[in-house]
Amino acid sequence: MTTPAKRSTIYFDPALHKALKLKSVETSRSITDLVNEAVRESLFEDAEDIIAFEKRKNEPLISYDQMVKKLKKNGSI
Numbered sequence: 001m002t003t004p005a006k007r008s009t010i011y012f013d014p015a016l017h018k019a020l021k022l023k024s025v026e027t028s029r030s031i032t033d034l035v036n037e038a039v040r041e042s043l044f045e046d047a048e049d050i051i052a053f054e055k056r057k058n059e060p061l062i063s064y065d066q067m068v069k070k071l072k073k074n075g076s077i
Helices: 014-027 031-055 064-073
Strands: none
Touching (some): 014 031
Protein backbone atom coordinates (compact mmCIF):
# COMPACT_ATOMS: atom_id res chain seq x y z
CA MET A 1 0.00 0.00 0.00
CA THR A 2 1.41 3.38 -0.93
CA THR A 3 1.31 6.40 1.33
CA PRO A 4 -1.15 9.01 0.09
CA ALA A 5 0.41 12.24 -1.15
CA LYS A 6 0.38 15.24 1.16
CA ARG A 7 -1.17 18.46 -0.04
CA SER A 8 0.64 21.78 0.30
CA THR A 9 0.15 25.30 -0.99
CA ILE A 10 3.16 26.81 -2.73
CA TYR A 11 3.29 30.37 -4.04
CA PHE A 12 5.44 30.68 -7.16
CA ASP A 13 6.86 33.76 -8.75
CA PRO A 14 4.55 34.35 -11.75
CA ALA A 15 7.33 33.82 -14.29
CA LEU A 16 8.37 30.54 -12.65
CA HIS A 17 4.77 29.36 -12.59
CA LYS A 18 4.39 30.14 -16.28
CA ALA A 19 7.61 28.25 -17.05
CA LEU A 20 6.37 25.28 -15.02
CA LYS A 21 3.03 25.27 -16.84
CA LEU A 22 4.81 25.37 -20.20
CA LYS A 23 7.21 22.60 -19.22
CA SER A 24 4.28 20.59 -17.92
CA VAL A 25 2.55 20.80 -21.29
CA GLU A 26 5.76 20.17 -23.26
CA THR A 27 6.69 17.08 -21.23
CA SER A 28 3.16 15.76 -20.59
CA ARG A 29 3.89 15.76 -16.88
CA SER A 30 2.04 17.48 -14.07
CA ILE A 31 3.44 20.46 -12.21
CA THR A 32 3.29 18.26 -9.12
CA ASP A 33 5.58 15.70 -10.77
CA LEU A 34 8.00 18.40 -11.90
CA VAL A 35 8.18 20.03 -8.47
CA ASN A 36 8.50 16.69 -6.66
CA GLU A 37 11.37 15.71 -8.96
CA ALA A 38 13.15 19.04 -8.43
CA VAL A 39 12.81 18.82 -4.65
CA ARG A 40 13.96 15.19 -4.66
CA GLU A 41 17.05 16.12 -6.72
CA SER A 42 17.84 19.02 -4.39
CA LEU A 43 17.58 16.81 -1.30
CA PHE A 44 19.75 14.15 -2.97
CA GLU A 45 22.44 16.78 -3.64
CA ASP A 46 22.24 17.86 0.01
CA ALA A 47 22.69 14.24 1.11
CA GLU A 48 25.76 13.91 -1.12
CA ASP A 49 27.19 17.13 0.34
CA ILE A 50 26.64 15.89 3.90
CA ILE A 51 28.50 12.66 3.10
CA ALA A 52 31.38 14.60 1.52
CA PHE A 53 31.60 16.91 4.55
CA GLU A 54 31.60 13.91 6.90
CA LYS A 55 34.46 12.29 4.96
CA ARG A 56 36.53 15.47 5.21
CA LYS A 57 35.67 16.55 8.77
CA ASN A 58 39.10 15.61 10.11
CA GLU A 59 41.04 17.54 7.48
CA PRO A 60 42.91 20.57 8.79
CA LEU A 61 41.25 23.91 8.18
CA ILE A 62 43.01 26.55 6.10
CA SER A 63 42.01 30.17 5.69
CA TYR A 64 41.56 31.84 2.34
CA ASP A 65 44.63 33.99 2.97
CA GLN A 66 46.73 30.94 3.79
CA MET A 67 45.52 29.18 0.66
CA VAL A 68 46.36 32.12 -1.60
CA LYS A 69 49.84 32.34 -0.07
CA LYS A 70 50.32 28.59 -0.55
CA LEU A 71 49.23 28.79 -4.21
CA LYS A 72 51.58 31.72 -4.81
CA LYS A 73 54.48 29.93 -3.09
CA ASN A 74 54.13 26.78 -5.20
CA GLY A 75 53.72 28.77 -8.42
CA SER A 76 50.07 27.95 -9.10
CA ILE A 77 49.20 31.66 -9.28
